[in-house]
Amino acid sequence: MTSPTYDVVAIGNAIVDILAKAEDSFIEEIGVAKGSMQLIFSPEEADALYAKMGPGREVSGGSAGNTVAGIAAMGGKAAFIGQVADDQLGEVFAHDLRAAGVHFGTAVRPGQPTTARCLIFVTPDGQRTMNTFLGASQFLPASALDEDVIAAGAILYLEGYLWDPEEPRAAMRKAIDIARANGRKVAFTLSDVFCISRHGDDFRKLIADGLIDILFANESELLALCEHESFEQAVEHIHGKVPLLVVTRGEDGAMALQGTERVEVAAEPIERLVDTTGAGDMFAAGFLFGQAQGRGLKESLTLGAVCAAEIIQHYGARAEADLKKLAAEKLG
Template sequence: MTSLDILGIGNAIVDVLARAGDDFLARHGMAKGSMTLIGPDDAERIYAAMGPGVESSGGSAGNTCAVAAALGAKVGYLGKVADDTLGQVFRHDITAAGVHFPTPPLTGGAPTARCLILVTPDGQRTMNTFLGACVTFGEADLDEASIAAAQVTYLEGYLFDPPAAQAAFRAAARIAHANGRKVAITLSDPFCVERHRDAFRSFVRDEADILFANEAEICALYQTDNFEAAATIAQSEVGLAALTRSEKGSLLLTGTTAHEVSAEPTTVVDTTGAGDAYAAGFLAALTAGRPLPECGRWASVAAAEAISHFGARPQADLKALVKG
């Protein structure tokens, strides 16, 4: 296995994005800005009610991997799709983005996952996720050679929902650390944190080297409404924390230092994938040996590009953008 800069592990999902008004969310009982897990019947109902959509391979860590590859990083990805049409679409898309994807497909089981994303006029995205084949991801799907070859193994918090995946995360962390590598995790969503707070806290404290979270997620993790208080706890529990605050920029924390990073100015069209792109920019710069403030700048540039258009995958030349 050739060396990798980043290996992402997450829910392999095909995204379906469509515009919708707040009235659509209300009619369907959706909490604006959240991610809700749904079953196959709800997936069919919501899909039928959505307006014209854009379909693409996605999933949080998958988006991060694609953006990091666009920035020139050597990237791999582990995630479970089914041996069906959407699974083939996902595999083709992520491979075409320059990402190594060795996970074999699931045969004879649930279909490939899909996420129905409603984008309101203010750019906020509300996600309804049918996990499908994702829930079968477990330790047997870990590619030890890829983990050992990656500078950073990046874990998607959404994958904490299936218990088998939590065990896989811990096994991946053991493999990474045994090979002198780093482990990063993103909290993904405050509702996900609420569902698995104890498991997240344990993992962040005992297994993670790098933590990504937004303001709502870090406050949910530490059960406080005070961002500064939550940031202080994070600084004491993990070696490096990158905490995002939307238009307020982000805060990078190590045990002894704090760096404030400004947000890049842009017009918000769709916030889908903003955090994914931020993590991609940060890790691409970090694995290239850049100093922390520069990692934060790359992250902000990537996030600004992501929210300037519809969809989570980059549409501009990110290498040129980070050069300024």
């Protein structure tokens, strides 16, 4: 097995985030569950909701895209595979990701639909409610995969959100086969409880078939996946099925379970909670970077907590502070 070129190769939705502040009353008015991710099924619906937004800012996003940008910000080597259209938002996405130091070589898709966008409403308590038009991202074909890039990544990281459309689902299954054939690890993030409600059976089968080496979940997602009411029961149930389970618990920190080892860390202190967009993505960035660098569970969890704490103190899901410096200060 050759030495990996990349610490992490991620496959996910290639989305441009549009963030704006909103009151709780507005979230109620548009009829969505606060703190969740809803799918928008037409560009017209996306345009109508966009017209209701207050002043916003555009930034390259997407869950797995945020994660690899975070890895690059810490000095790691990362690559991303995802589908954009041949349009302005597609150019924004590609430029932002490459400027962050991430390899991105997926060919653009001509014609309609447009590049995916996520309209994110951030309420005063920092909660983000996401409304996503998947656009071109849902048409990532298996033929678009760069097998050499996947084979060159120490860890393949897959985004649960991308399991919705058929073509990317097939692409991710093929990517798993490529990674495993090359002796690489496969990490998977459950992404969202509603995602689990749609695809829980598929996710459980991936786990049962031994195709997932590292599973990321928050507390709600873990409970939804296991259909248990008790958190500890859910932890034990899944821990027995995946080599490494990583669970984030918001202000209660995070834990990782591997074999007989169980490690927990507290959340990093913050001055002010501004926006939780990308907290889980950046936690995964820190943890995966730590693992790719050969660090233990505690140090990897700590890196994740440092990254998550940085991201929730400002708007947007891309780091503004020097993550490499923050990590060095924390770990010495």
